[in-house]
Amino acid sequence: MPAFSPKIINNTTPAVEITGSNVTYGEIKRSLGDYVYYVNKIYLQSNLLNQIKGVTKYQIYDVNGRRNVQSLTPTPSPYQFQNALYYDTKQKGVILNGQSNFKFKLLPNAELYIDFYTNRIAKRDALDLLNPNNFKSLESAMGIYTFFEDWQTQI
Amino acid sequence: MPDYEISLNIYNNTNAVIDVSLMGNPADLADNANATREFQWDITSLVFSGLNTVSVQYRANGQSTWRLYEVEAPVTSVQGLVMILNGLGIGSFFTFTSGPNTYISNYDDNYEFGVLNVYNNAAPQLIYNYNTSTVTGGSVDVDINLVNVLSVPNPALASGGLTVSAGDTVTFYGSATAAPNNFIAEIYEDATLIFSSSFVLNFTHTFTVAAGKTYSLNCYDTP
Numbered sequence: 001m002p003a004f005s006p007k008i009i010n011n012t013t014p015a016v017e018i019t020g021s022n023v024t025y026g027e028i029k030r031s032l033g034d035y036v037y038y039v040n041k042i043y044l045q046s047n048l049l050n051q052i053k054g055v056t057k058y059q060i061y062d063v064n065g066r067r068n069v070q071s072l073t074p075t076p077s078p079y080q081f082q083n084a085l086y087y088d089t090k091q092k093g094v095i096l097n098g099q100s101n102f103k104f105k106l107l108p109n110a111e112l113y114i115d116f117y118t119n120r121i122a123k124r125d126a127l128d129l130l131n132p133n134n135f136k137s138l139e140s141a142m143g144i145y146t147f148f149e150d151w152q153t154q155i
Numbered sequence: 156m157p158d159y160e161i162s163l164n165i166y167n168n169t170n171a172v173i174d175v176s177l178m179g180n181p182a183d184l185a186d187n188a189n190a191t192r193e194f195q196w197d198i199t200s201l202v203f204s205g206l207n208t209v210s211v212q213y214r215a216n217g218q219s220t221w222r223l224y225e226v227e228a229p230v231t232s233v234q235g236l237v238m239i240l241n242g243l244g245i246g247s248f249f250t251f252t253s254g255p256n257t258y259i260s261n262y263d264d265n266y267e268f269g270v271l272n273v274y275n276n277a278a279p280q281l282i283y284n285y286n287t288s289t290v291t292g293g294s295v296d297v298d299i300n301l302v303n304v305l306s307v308p309n310p311a312l313a314s315g316g317l318t319v320s321a322g323d324t325v326t327f328y329g330s331a332t333a334a335p336n337n338f339i340a341e342i343y344e345d346a347t348l349i350f351s352s353s354f355v356l357n358f359t360h361t362f363t364v365a366a367g368k369t370y371s372l373n374c375y376d377t378p
Binding site: 007029106110117 | 159163164165178179186191192196198247262270271272
């Protein structure tokens with residue numbers, strides 16, 4: 001039976017390298033869940049035109065463990081010269097919450113820049129969404145304390 | 156809700172097409188971005204014929220016991236093999252060539268990979284066909300794992316099958332006191348001749364049975 005033992009190589013350069021602009025890719029991934037991003041639009045730019053077209057699978061798990069998969073198909077114009085495009089995802093319900101991901105093929109020696117334009121919601125935003133002055137309202141209802149008199153939602 | 160931009164730069168530093176899993180949580184084991192430890196298998200010698208089982212060992216860093224990922228599926232190409240391996244969901248297997256060699260590779264800093272096996276798991280067959288008329292004395296014998304399972308005295312006229320398992324050691328041997336015509340003994344592994352003897356009163360050959368193969372033990376004399 002053909003059996004193949006692996007050769008282990010400690011490279012200095014990863015096969016797939018992903019970096020963020022002012023935070024690391026790992027930090028972004030760890031924030032998912034605490035922060036939830038609703039993706040309105042994606043900007044793609046690459047050194048290879050074939051990299052920004054083709055099918056990307058977006059999959060998301062719901063609380064019951066069911067997986068919903070949809071295909072995202074950015075399509076550059078046949079008349080454009082730039083290897084870049086905007087892809088509108090507002091109607092597709094693309095959410096980054098730690099229970100979703102994108103799967104695509106990265107071409108040999110490809111350089112791909114992706115910009116997600118999102119609306120972000122965090123746990124701390126929940127109360128402010130309901131009422132900008134929740135704590136002051138609570139205080140008024142209690143009628144006694146003025147601890148939150150100067151409370152502001154932002155510094 | 157405040158607007159927020161997430162910008163990522165993604166580079167493929169290899170000459171291979173790599174399946175990428177992006178923006179999942181840290182528990183997504185298929186996301187091996189920025190991993191630098193490579194496990195590389197040279198599969199240049201692999202022949203894609205009759206293969207129906209793939210297995211690979213894996214374990215998390217620091218574990219001593221290998222776990223086995225095994226899939227029964229027809230394997231007809233390198234790309235098919237890569238797709239089967241990516242069903243494991245750890246890292247991202249990809250293939251590339253360098254000169255005359257073909258490799259499969261996976262980068263992962265959290266899991267180790269071991270031996271990759273690609274084979275046919277079907278039970279092997281062992282059949283015999285003896286047709287001699289001028290050989291006298293002695294016999295034609297078959298031992299399996301050092302146990303004699305068949306002995307046909309000369310002149311030998313017999314055919315049939317014997318039960319073997321992958322990994323068994325088979326010895327095909329014979330002797331005679333007289334062989335006036337040319338006495339031929341042959342062993343075929345599928346369609347490949349692996350042993351041939353123009354019989355001079357004695358012959359012997361030992362081989363190990365492999366899964367998915369058919370072995371034919373032939374004895375005949377020529378006019």
